[in-house]
Amino acid sequence: MHMSKIPSARNRGDHPIEASKVSLSDPAQTGAAHIAPDHPSRLVSIDPHYLTKLGSTYLCDSLRLLRELPDNSVNLVVTSPPYALHFKKEYGNVSKDGYVQWFLPFAKEIRRILTEDGSFVLNIGGSYNKGTPTRSIYHFKLLIELVETVGFHLAQECFWYNPAKMPVPAEWVTVRRIRVRDSVEYVWWLSKSPWPKSSNLGVLKEYSDDMLRLAKNGVRETTRPSGHVIRGSFENISAGGSIPPNVIEDRIPESILKMGNNSANDDFTKMCKDSGTKIHPARFPAALPKFFIKLLTSPNDLVLDPFAGSNTTGAVAEELDRRWMSSEQVKEYLDSSLFRFNFHQPGLF
């Protein structure tokens, strides 16, 4: 598919409407007549960059959006802010020294707008110190502040396993060979209260062949060296799937992994390339927000991503029938994010 323009917010016909021109103030453009009473765009006075049936995204500093949102109005915030990277991305990264102070105002607002049983899922990458092969602990310092100063509870620390991460810094990994490849990022699952809404039944994995075999043949009761007693019913498969670990991975086909690029061939990337649109340089895989949205929310709950980038979270939320909001400060990223909706839900607008 070849497109010379950013896709239309309402249609892909002869008269595309640029995303930037779509505004709540023009019902004819947005289909506002059909905006449901509980549509999230009704929660704030800011004009959305574009709207979908279930969500709205805003071209603004996320602090502005957060400050307008009412207390206790959002069920889940799932996001990946700019990390304190040593090698900075084009959208700018905050320095390690100032990172915690930079992030705290966002975190305080996030806690305020979450429902009492709401969760805040924060994907944050590690970083090397300048000049030595040692790691910064900025993300651990942030976690401590989020719990001890802002008042979040640490529900669980999770990890995003990304085997396609580049072997950097080259100096330490591929040139001097003194460090190994980094292939996980941290995902802090925080909650407003100690009892966040959550059900792992929403994220069950398929049983492995081994589990199915054990269920068929039965298990002998035994005690592991750790002291855990394995009962005959251990491999009971009536739950409908196995409980996933706290490591989230995108199932990437071997063939693509071997090419050393896990996203070069996905539909969003292809559509961006075909239309000559900029591809966001630091997307997370849809599998990441999908896992937490399914674990922590129900249909029609409200999900927010304040550092939206290419709006992966919004598109996944829409697909899962959750209402959503997002904000991003770079127009180009939000414009191209429309491809996600056109691809997943043709005719959505």
Ligand SMILES: C[S@@+](CC[C@H](N)C(=O)[O-])C[C@H]1O[C@@H](n2cnc3c(N)ncnc32)[C@H](O)[C@@H]1O
């Ligand atoms: C790591 S990227 C997020 C990528 C996203 N998860 C995706 O899958 O495309 C972080 C984004 O936050 C945006 N950003 C940084 N500061 C912001 C702010 N104060 N308000 C809104 N967006 C901001 C950056 O422009 C960048 O696109």
